[in-house]
Amino acid sequence: MTVTTSTTPWETAGQIARQGDSRVDLADPAAGLVRSGGDHLLGVDLRGPPAAGRLVDHWIRGSDLVAIYEPADPRRLRVTAMWRSLEPLGTAWELVVSSQTGLVESDSAIAVRCDVAAGDPLIGRIDHGRLAWAPLPQASLPSDAACLLLRRGAETIFVAVHPAEPHRLVLHRDGDRLRLDCWLFSTTIEKGVLLRSRVLAAVGGAGETAWAESLFAAFAASPPPLTT
Numbered sequence: 001m002t003v004t005t006s007t008t009p010w011e012t013a014g015q016i017a018r019q020g021d022s023r024v025d026l027a028d029p030a031a032g033l034v035r036s037g038g039d040h041l042l043g044v045d046l047r048g049p050p051a052a053g054r055l056v057d058h059w060i061r062g063s064d065l066v067a068i069y070e071p072a073d074p075r076r077l078r079v080t081a082m083w084r085s086l087e088p089l090g091t092a093w094e095l096v097v098s099s100q101t102g103l104v105e106s107d108s109a110i111a112v113r114c115d116v117a118a119g120d121p122l123i124g125r126i127d128h129g130r131l132a133w134a135p136l137p138q139a140s141l142p143s144d145a146a147c148l149l150l151r152r153g154a155e156t157i158f159v160a161v162h163p164a165e166p167h168r169l170v171l172h173r174d175g176d177r178l179r180l181d182c183w184l185f186s187t188t189i190e191k192g193v194l195l196r197s198r199v200l201a202a203v204g205g206a207g208e209t210a211w212a213e214s215l216f217a218a219f220a221a222s223p224p225p226l227t228t
Contacts, residue, residue: 008060009085015055017065019085026058026067029081030113033093033201038117039157041201042095044081045111045181046071076102077189079110082225092202092215096225099185099195108189112182112199114159119152121171121178122209124216126163131213136171145169147216148180151207158212162198163220196224 011018015026021036032043046069056078058067063085071077078100086092099108121136124147133149147160148169161167161182168186172179184197200219204211 007062009063010060010065012060015058017060020091024065024083026055029067029069032095032113033083035203040113040115041157041159042083042093042199043113043115044069044079044095044097045113046077046079047073047110075106075108077106077108077110078102086200086202091204092200094219095199095201097184097197097199099189100193101189101191103191105188105190108185108187108195110184112161112184113179114157114182114201115177115179116150116157117152118173118176118178119150119157122149122151123147124149124160124212131216133209141169141171143168147212149209149212150178154206156204156206156208156212158200158202158204158215160200160216160219162200165197167197198224 009019017024022033024033025031029044029046031040033041054070054072056068056070065083067081069079071079080098082096084094084096086094095112097110097112099110122133123136123141123145124131124133125144126146146163147158150157159180166186168183170181170183182199185195189195200215202215
C-alpha cells in the first residue's frame with residue numbers, strides 16, 4: 001500500500017521514495033537515505049541481506065515515510081522504520097525505529113547505519129546538558145559518545161541518537177569511508193512490548209558545531225512520537 005498526501009516532501013514511484021537529491025529504496029532498508037554524492041544516512045540493518053527481510057507495508061503521511069519489515073530470522077521481529085523530513089531545518093531527517101516480536105522473548109538489537117565519505121570527525125559527549133567535542137580516538141568510540149560530527153570541506157554531517165534512549169555507537173573505517181553503527185534496543189524484547197528509538201542525521205555547512213548543538217538540543221527536548 002502507498003498513500004501520499006498533497007503536502008509531503010517525498011515523491012514516490014513504486015518502492016522508491018525521493019526527496020531532493022536523496023532517495024530511499026524501501027526494498028533495501030540498510031541502504032537508508034542515499035544522497036547524490038554517495039553518502040548513505042539512516043539505514044536500518046535488519047541483520048541479513050535485503051532478501052532475508054520482507055517489506056510488509058509502506059505509506060507516506062505528511063513528512064513521514066513509513067515502512068514495516070519482518071526480518072526472516074529466528075527472532076520473529078516486526079520492525080517499523082519512519083524516515084521523517086525535518087523542515088524547515090534544512091537537510092535533516094529523523095529516523096524512528098520500533099520493534100516487536102511474536103515470541104515470548106527475543107533478541108531486540110537493531111543497528112541504524114550511516115556510511116559516508118570520510119572527513120575530519122569530532123565526537124560529542126554530553127557534559128552538564130551540553131555537547132562537548134573531542135577528536136576521534138584512535139582505537140574505538142568511548143562508551144559515552146552521544147553523536148558524531150564529520151567535517152568535509154564545505155559540508156558537515158551530523159548524526160546523533162536521542163540521549164534519553166539506550167544506545168551504543170560503533171565506528172568502522174574502510175579506506176576513504178566511515179561507517180557509523182548506532183546500536184539500539186540493548187535489552188531482550190518480550191511479546192506484547194514495543195521498543196522505540198530515534199536517530200537524527202543532518203547535513204550543514206562547513207564546520208558548523210553551533211548548528212549541530214542547536215539541532216541536538218531541539219532533538220533532545222522533543223517529545224517521543226506516539227505512533228508510526
